[in-house]
Amino acid sequence: MIKNLVRRSSALLLALMPLLAAAPASAVPDAPEASGPDPIVFVHGWNPDPSPWRSMATRFEADGWPADHLDQWSYNSTQSNATTAAQFAEEVDRVLARTGAAKVDVVTHSMGALSSRYYLKYLGGATKVDAWVSLGGPNHGTEVARWCGGAACVEMRPGSVFLKDLNSGDETPGATRYATWRSPCDTLINPPSSVVLDGAFNSTTACLGHSALRTDGAVYAEVRTHVR
Known part of the structure; x- marks a missing residue:
């Protein structure tokens, strides 16, 4: 009897094999979806809180970035950029x-731009940052910083020890994709050419004020293309 049961089971298995082989593709588990966009960390300038980033962060969220991937970081802007x-x-x-x-x-x-560049150059940040953006950054200093005090302002002055060190050698180290935007009408970054970095994608905007670089729609569209 046992032999008969074994023979019948084997015969049933052979009969079912063509059906198993023809199982629909939907029976195969779906592959994991591709990961979403990189998180973005926004870094404000001297004196303000992160609130000026709300306009740009809202646009990124509307274009598909998860809200928890848009980090509007705040820090004490009077301390040294290091x-x-x-x-x-x-x-x-x-x-x-x-x-x-x-x-x-x-x-x-x-x-x-200055503290984040220091992080990229000296603190291993180039291995953790895919794309970097500078909107009106005093990458080679601004004459306006001669009218304010404190460590951060001193470091923003053209020819400062901090800037000489930051700009020595490679201004855009690592595999990070660097880009800058400067405005010919930005009165706080003097001269506007200070923003430009060797090895970066450097762009000149329309006639925008210093703060408008964060809120202008055309600038946002170009930044979005760069970081995507």
Whole structure:
């Protein structure tokens, strides 16, 4: 009897094999979806809180960036940019841990370019930042900084020890994709050519004020293309 049951089971299995082989493709589990865009860390300039980024962050969210991938970071802008860079390194690590991303994109305005560049050049940031953006950054200093005080302002003055060190050698180190935007009508970055970096995609905007670089629609569209 046992032999008969074995023979019948084997015969049934052979009969079912063509049906199993013809199983529909939908029975195969779907492959994981591609990961979304990199998180963006926004870095403000001297003196303000992160609120000026709301306009740009809202646009990124409308274009598909998850709200928790848009980090409007705040820091004490009176301290040395080197100190801010160390704090920024911790913030990037927090964002990567929270989102599970491999890298972030960094969008900076004004003095925010300096601390983030220090992080990229000296604190290992080039391995964690995919795309970097400077909107009206005093990358080679601004004469306006001669009229304000404190460590950060001194570092923004043309020819400062901080800027000489930051701009020595390669201005755009690592595999990070660098881009800058400058306005011919930006009276706070003097001269406007200070924004330009060797090795970056450097763009000149329409006649915009310093703050308008964060809110202008055309600038946003170009930044979005760069970080996407």
